[in-house]
Amino acid sequence: MKKLIVTALAAVFAVSSLPLTAQDAQKEIERYRQLLADGNPAELLEMRGEALWKQKRGPKNATMEACDLGLGAGKVAGVNAVLPRYFADVDRVMDLESRIVHCEITLQGFTMAELTKRPHSLAQSERQTDHEALTAYVVGQSRGAKVNVPQTHVKEQESFLRGEKMFFFKGGPYDFACATCHGVDGQRIRLQDLPNFQKADNAQRAFTTWPAYRVSQGAMRTMQWRLLDCFRQQRLPELEFLSPASIDLITYMGVKGKNGVMDAPAIKR
Numbered sequence: 001m002k003k004l005i006v007t008a009l010a011a012v013f014a015v016s017s018l019p020l021t022a023q024d025a026q027k028e029i030e031r032y033r034q035l036l037a038d039g040n041p042a043e044l045l046e047m048r049g050e051a052l053w054k055q056k057r058g059p060k061n062a063t064m065e066a067c068d069l070g071l072g073a074g075k076v077a078g079v080n081a082v083l084p085r086y087f088a089d090v091d092r093v094m095d096l097e098s099r100i101v102h103c104e105i106t107l108q109g110f111t112m113a114e115l116t117k118r119p120h121s122l123a124q125s126e127r128q129t130d131h132e133a134l135t136a137y138v139v140g141q142s143r144g145a146k147v148n149v150p151q152t153h154v155k156e157q158e159s160f161l162r163g164e165k166m167f168f169f170k171g172g173p174y175d176f177a178c179a180t181c182h183g184v185d186g187q188r189i190r191l192q193d194l195p196n197f198q199k200a201d202n203a204q205r206a207f208t209t210w211p212a213y214r215v216s217q218g219a220m221r222t223m224q225w226r227l228l229d230c231f232r233q234q235r236l237p238e239l240e241f242l243s244p245a246s247i248d249l250i251t252y253m254g255v256k257g258k259n260g261v262m263d264a265p266a267i268k269r
Contacts, residue, residue, distance in 0.1 A: 042136055042213040042220040042265035045128055049137025052130055058108030067103035069096065069138065080142035081262050084251045086153040093159040095250045097224050098242045100134050116241055120225050124218035135222045139211050142262040147207060149254035156251070163252025166245060167197070176234040178249070182206075197256050204260025207253050212266040220265050223250055 053064045053076075069079040070087070084095040094102065097119075104110045119131040151157055170177040179197075181187050187194040195202035213220045221229075227246050231239040239246055 040213055040265065040267045041218075042140075042211075042267070045133050045136040045213075045220050046140040046265070047137075049133035049135070049140075052134055053137055058104065058110045060107065060109035062107050062109075064100075064103055064107060064134070066107055067100070069099050069103075076138050076141040078142050078145040080139045080264070081145035081147045082149060084156075084159065084247050084254060085150050086155050091155075092244075093153075093155050093247055093251060095223070095242075095247045096138060097131070097135055097222060098247060100131070100138065101242060119241055120222070120228075121219055126219075128219055132220055132222060135211060136220050136265050139262075139264050143264070145262045147204065147254060147257045147260045147262065149251060149258065151255060159248045159251040160255050162245075163248035163250070166249055167252055172235040174235060176236070178230065178234075180234075197253065200256070200258075203253065203256035204258075207257030208260040208262045209264055209266035209268075211264050212268045214268050216269055 056063055066073050068074075068087075068089075069076060070082055070085050071077075071079050080096055083099070084093050086093050087099070090102065101112070101115050104115055105112060115131065119129055121128045121132060149156075151160060167178040168183070170180070177183070181194045182197045185196050185199075187196075195206040197203045197206065210226055211220055211222045212226075224241055224246055227249055228239045228241070231237070
């Protein structure tokens, strides 16, 4: 694995000193991703997540195998392609990560404070969290499934509309919105193309490739983390983990990505 990553990085660095157009640079990044695609380190985290899913844990000494993620108790195949969605047992819309936490509380007896204290690993050398492992496992079970985030319940529709409003809302010291980066064509950060969510193919590609393993960080990052980092880059107040705002944004992104084919955990720079 290390040899593969080094080879891929060398391929990118070999051309980094040459004068490149933006199109050339993007082609090299795509080549870099292809070199890594067959050895995604997130696969190891998926394996750990599967073991955790089936392990008896918590005060109730129970597994997560009875967890209902939206397609019925114990079913994990394809669920990430139809989330966020409305759950009648809690009378609200939940994304994958909030539903996983809900099941850990109700089935295994953990507390919300325990599970949300630090859900994301902080450094490359640090072991990834149980939350990241569980998320990686469930997400991996949806590879090949078509995105179809439901909009049948009124609360699902309201979640989408709130997410859309937040997507275009400008704020912070630089008057940024999500749409500043992801609402027009031709935007990039460094060598990274920024998908325009107003175009179906862009929205599909973006939604279906998160969560993702970030080579630059040596860790798999969840969708909740991705939004948290976007808020940081916009210099907005920190987005609370599992907050309604985060779920509404993910709902908006998922609806815009309808019919995309899930390919996560993917691999990013």
